[in-house]
Amino acid sequence: MSFFQVQAPKKAVKHAYDPALQPWVEKYRPKTIEDVSSQEHTVAVLRRTLTSTNLPHMLFYGPPGTGKTSTILALARQLFGPDNFRSRVLELNASDERGISIVRDKVKNFARQTPRTQAVSSDGQTYPCPPYKIIILDEADSMTQDAQAALRRIMETYARITRFCLVCNYVTRIIDPLASRCSKFRFKPLDPSSTSSRLHHIASAENVHVSEEVISTLIKTSHGDLRRSITYLQSASHLGGSTKPPTPITPSDIQEIAGVVPDSVIKDFAATLGVDAVGDDMEIDSPSKKVTGFDSIRRKVKEIVREGYSGTQVLMQLHDFVIEHPTLSAHKKAQSALVFAEADKALCDGADEELWILEVGLRVHKAVS
Incomplete structure (x- = not known):
């Protein structure tokens, strides 16, 4: 082949995904609403929606790291299955996309589309797949007042084929006309026993030895935020595993990672x-x-x-x-x-x-x- 001969384009090589590089927060995110910790009332109500498939507009509020986003994503997967999830669920982080233009363009365009259902699921399971879509607006308390006002009419107009789930930390920052259109679910800070059992489960799955003192320090420094405590645990495991032989995790390591003063x-x-x-x-x-x-x-x-x-x-x-x-x-x-x-x-x-x-x-x- 001559130097100037045109070569055929190479096929794009898909990069192999290494599960070991995945953040533990995502790796151990609840797959079903039954896996959600310490939110018994919310789980009980949502469990009934799986049987009736009659889902209202919802407003999830509570402290960070208590499972709000994980709960609605798990519910959506149980409703639509893996094949229909992408076409039926739109997830937006309102702290990044919070202006009125996003509501008028992206949200409205998705809300007005008539949902289509794939008949057979690739995993062989049967899902309820109700005749509506779900729009998840995470960090909705960061949306501007104009954007929230514009959202009211869209929620009413397309309620037959679209349900909204607003996720926020501060419910007082959601305007009253918007909050009144939603069923409110309050997420409580996780109690120490639920956090402890979840951290023990993750540590066991990752073959990381942690003492009760370390678990206690994780709970104390995270203040009921399970996401934060899992992140601290993963950082501590990497810190201890970087030496040979691996050094055991100590409470002072957790305090150092968390930025807590001794x-x-x-x-x-x-x-x-x-x-x-x-x-x-x-x-x-x-x-x-x-x-x-x-x-x-x-x-x-x-x-x-x-x-x-x-x-x-x-x-x-x-x-x-x-x-x-x-x-x-x-x-x-x-x-x-x-x-x-x-x-x-x-x-x-x-x-x-x-x-x-x-x-x-x-x-x-x-x-x-």
């Missing part, structure tokens, strides 16, 4: 402010409690800032330590809480972290002394 740092800072740990350590009203002042508090704040800890995270954990302290009086806790509230507002507005950590430290010290 408990020892918070307790030491609190002791500098005059709030000592209780139990095995010195009690707050002990006469031997060390005397603190402006210079010692300023030095401790500079140490914390030099370590690179987030000011917001430091104040949040210090807040929990002070408010949950068993021996502080209610009056002292109330005074401290006002200080933390002012600091949170200031940091949200872009104030200097070091100055506000110092401000909180000095005023908490004054409140508890």
Whole structure:
């Protein structure tokens, strides 16, 4: 073949998909609504829709990582099956596509199409496949007011062939005319037992050894967000597996990955402010409690800032330590809480972290002394 001879175009090579590279959040996403954890009421209601196939417009709301998106995707797969899922379900993330143009173009065009059904499913199973489509608007609380207003008419006009599912964290950001057209489902933060059983299941499937202390730390740092705890577990497993032999996962590894300030740092800072740990350590009203002042508090704040800890995270954990302290009086806790509230507002507005950590430290010290 000469140098100038035209070669036949090569066929595109499909890249092999490696399941080991898949995020565990997606790998262990519930396949059916029965797999959804700790949302018994919602699952019970949706289970009945599978038998009647009479699905209303729905509004799922609740904290992040509680299974809202996973639930509606699992329900859609059980309704339509793998073959009809792509043509019957439109999933949009409203935080990316939240303008009125998306509602008028993409949403309206999909909503007006008459659904078509593939007679035989490729997996040999029978699915209800009701005569309507589902449009999932994730992060719907990020949609503009105009976009939400435009959505009202579309929901009414095409209700016969299209159902909407709005997924959001803050239901108060959904306008009332839109919320009144939907059946509301509240998703609760996962209880520790449900989160623990799910994490144990994933760790067992991935051959990752985790202790009860590690599971407890995952639950504590994720605050009921199962998605976050699974992500922390996967990151910790990669961190431990990167060495030979693999090192066991410790609670401090989880705290480091989660960006949480170590408990020892918070307790030491609190002791500098005059709030000592209780139990095995010195009690707050002990006469031997060390005397603190402006210079010692300023030095401790500079140490914390030099370590690179987030000011917001430091104040949040210090807040929990002070408010949950068993021996502080209610009056002292109330005074401290006002200080933390002012600091949170200031940091949200872009104030200097070091100055506000110092401000909180000095005023908490004054409140508890």
